[in-house]
Amino acid sequence: MIFNLEELESPELKSDACIIGGGAAGITLARKLGSLGHDVILAEGGSLKYEQQSQDLYQGKVVGDQYYDLMATRLRFFGGATNHWAGHYAPLHSYDFTNKVPGIQTAWPIDYSAFNSYIDKAREIFPFRQITPSKPVLDGMFEKIDHITSPSPARFGPKFVDEIKASQNIRLILHANFTGVEHTDGNITKAIFKDFLNKSLKISAKHFVLACGGIENPRLLLHLNETLNTNFGNKSGLLGKKFTEHPMGNIGQFIITNQSNYDALNFRKEDIFEVDPHSDFFQPSEQFFKKHKTLNFFMAMVRPSEPEPEVHNQIMNDLLCTAPSLGEKISSRLLKKQLQCYGTILTSQEQEPIEDNRIALGEEKDQFGIRRPILYWRRTSTDREHIKKIAIEFARLLAEKDIARIKLYDWVVDSSLPVKTRRPGGHHHIGATRMSDGEESGVVDTNCLLYGTENFYVAGSSVFPSIGTASPTLPLVAMTLRLADHLNQQLIA
Amino acid sequence: MHARIADDVNKELHSRKASKMLGPLENTMNRRTFIRYLCISFTGIVTFNALGKNKYDIKLDSGYEIRNGWVLTTADLYDI
DSSP: OEEEGGGOSOSEEEEEEEEEOOSHHHHHHHHHHHHTTOOEEEEOSSOSSOOHHHHGGGOOEEEESOOOOTTTSOOOSTTGGGGSOOOEEOOOOGGGGSOOSTTOOOOOSSOHHHHHHHHHHHHTTSOOOOOOOOEEETTTTEEEEOOEEOSSOOOHHHHHHHHHHHOSSEEEEETOEEEEEEEETTEEEEEEEEOTTOOEEEEEEEEEEEOSOTTHHHHHHHHHHHHHTOOTTOTTSOTTBSOBOOOEEEEEEEEESOHHHHHTTSOOGGGOSSOOTTEEEEEEOHHHHHHHOOOOEEEEEEOOSSOOHHHHHHHHHHHHHHOHHHHHHHHHHHHTTOOOOEEEEEEEEOOOOOTTSEEEEEEEEOTTSOEEEEEEEOOOHHHHHHHHHHHHHHHHHHHHTTSEEEEEOHHHHOTTSOOOOSOOOOSOOBOTTOBOSSTTSOSBOTTOBBTTOSSEEEOSGGGOSOOTTOOSHHHHHHHHHHHHHHHHHHHHO | OHHHHHHHHHHHHHHTTOHHHHOOOTTOSOHHHHHHHHHHHHHOSGGGGGGOOOTTOEEOSSSEEEETTEEEEHHHHHOO
16 A cells, blocks of 8 residues: 555554665565565655655765765665666675674674575565676686676566555555654654655554665664664664775776687686676685785676777787887787787775764754765775785786786875776665674664664664675665564564 | 887788777887887896886786786796
């Protein structure tokens, strides 16, 4: 069933579970709990379609490195960010659940294999094809990996709106903008909403789940603590902090020096499931992490889909200037048409979680009196050191095997230079309400329950302590299915 | 040496009508590189470094160097 808040006659509603936010997490949770027979209210601040008045509530400031406008990096209507999701899928690995680098906390407080069973369940929701198993390459230091981009990414709004409309257990309330809660010593009794004409709605429930995205989740919790004079989820002082992204960018150019050596890196033809024909993705092996002590990353050798003679010419000229003998050999192979490939090296790296990268409340308020967010974000010196170390090692191995030569951009080799990239990140908002096994070290517990409360949960990418280089959409749906199992147990107890 | 490489390649390119793929290679090597190349050819030692070290030229462990951003083997540079 679907309602607009302004159409409701009663100012108060009651349900088993009140889910705040109709994005990937909120919709997944509502569908799952509804299918188990529980009475669910799903409160969405926007409408079924894009509306400017709703999107304007996503205004905020960014302080630090170049980053996207906070209005552009998310969408505020039913379906949330899945409405512009690119459809990438790269898996989490067992080592992503560990501390890969001494002194950098990336470990998860839950077991990888148990979580991975929910990944399998989440995959049923997405139209992803089968993934090609990774293949060890470059002396076992790297793995050639499959990297899936769905040709038709799941838009959760259009995909599930009819199902929710027909459901007798789910009430979707549109234009329900979350503004606060009522509680008694951490037992949340009501969530408060307003529409754009300031009409109020209070929802009573046994359990509440905040599922508003990786920036809004910490922002709204900071707002609650400020207005209620509480410290929910913040005994650790980490609410809003340790935000991470996937710093991205083209770090250099490459030219293939021996085509048969390059071809040997690839999957066997019989193993390939529609792999992107223009890009080759590589990820480090556990052996690499043990030796080099870096966070996770991937390297993609991206070849142009159409020949770009000017770029090719520029790369060759540059190589001839630098290493004339090598350039001469490659020129000779080019003339014999034994080589064709050149391109750019794209990377995405796991970021060091530091407290300075955070969501905070600014002075400016939105139309509901909630302070707009400030995102403090920069690449750390560790991020810069790691990408330099990783890029050099990758390039060194390709040279050693006479596969390719890589020219790294100045900002990669010299970490003091500003980063030059058109894609500063992946629009991935991670970790600002991080999960932990104790309230001294995180914001939510291993069941996503907000510390200091009895029945207020957080869903979405903000609970991940780290994310490797995985795209967060599938893992956050998996985590939400896990939360649904927990809430189901609570509701039937 | 510079002229020989450029001439040979251009000759081949024009003869194969493939100039769009690579383009003319005149003036591809600058003076510094040319001097370096001569030094390498005649001495085979690293004294050429003093002739014009790039800000980002870095010697790595075990036979690798970064030159002008390129990660190269010693053999790439010194024609060993």
